[in-house]
Amino acid sequence: MFSYILLILVTMCFISLILCPPYWREFRRKQISKTPFKKEWRKIIQRRMPFFKKMPADLQLQLKQHIQIFLSEKTFKGLKGLSITDEIKVTIAAQACLLLLNRKTDYYPKLKTILVYPRAFVKEHQVTDATGVQSTKDTVLAGESWSYGKIVLSWQDTLDGAYLTEDGHNVVIHEFAHQLDQEDGYSNGAPILGSHQSYEQWAEVFSTQYHELQRRAQNAIPSIFDYYGATNPAEFFAVASEVFFEKSHKLKQQYPKLYHQLSLYYRVDPTSW
Ligand SMILES: [Zn+2]
Known part of the structure; x- marks a missing residue:
């Protein structure tokens, strides 16, 4: 009898997992946001993002909870020999999550991977001149946002953007604003x-x-x-x-x-x- 009830419960759980992924995702996010924020992460934010200290306490708390969820759901990859550290992940997540405060959010649902170069990177693209002749041109970029699945960032520009809080340049805010713009399928x-x-x-x-x-x-x-x-x-x-x-x-x-x-x-x- 007991094994029969257990079987029914397991089956129900399995079915609900399949039929209600948003519910379980929400449940998982709630659990993550309740876990204590790592001290080392807080030090990284305070050191890398002077902005943070000026924010009201309730927004600081919200930001930290968003960072925890963001980091549990996104993958980071270093390029050109860059090793991904907590310093890199938390600095990027903190700025990205600034755009999600005080609202119900799905944490950039289309975004899966954040690729990080050590510094500004060169992208080659095709151009066509007035006579129709095609050639390749190199452009130096600090960041790039793709509509499906990835953002590319320069770590050096990410650091400068976070640290220089009043120059109006912040590559992480820029690229993640593109992600928000692209959520309806149009940029x-x-x-x-x-x-x-x-x-x-x-x-x-x-x-x-x-x-x-x-x-x-x-x-x-x-x-x-x-x-x-x-x-x-x-x-x-x-x-x-x-x-x-x-x-x-x-x-x-x-x-x-x-x-x-x-x-x-x-x-x-x-x-x-
Ligand atoms: Zn742009």
Whole structure:
């Protein structure tokens, strides 16, 4: 009789595992977030991300829980001889998870692997000139986000981005903002918005500021945004996300509507940190 009941229970568990993976994933994440945060990891964040100390205690706690879950689900691979250490994993995870605070999140569901080069890397790509002649061109990159499964980062640029908190450049924020943008299948500068936000207002504000940056870039007028943001709307969203976290006061002062949209989206107000 006992073995019969046990068999039924095991079968039920097995079926529920197959039919309800989101439930079990959620259960697993809850358990992970309850485990104590490693002291060494906290030291890494404090040393590598000065930003962290300024954040309110409740956001620091949330960030640490997100880091634990993020690190349990993503794979890291070192390239060009780089060995992956906790220092690398925690520094990247801490910045990536800044974008997930105060919301229900699925932790960049499409992303499986983070590839890390020791420093900026060269990517070769095909270009076609006005006469139709094709050639290869090398571009030096600090990071790259793919729509399915991977992000590539330069460790040196990751360190600089985390440590220099007010220069408006942060490659991890940039590439992970692309991941958020790509969650709906399109890389167009319009991520999935919550019900408290309007796509019309988002499009109006972002398109106005994107075209303003294009005008500035064409006429070499200084901007708080890197001119790279004028490449296309997806790059503008990624660059604006860097500025939102790293030059929040200037952004709020100069572009209050854009700041408002981003603070609704990211559900934090970095000017108060
Ligand atoms: Zn980009």
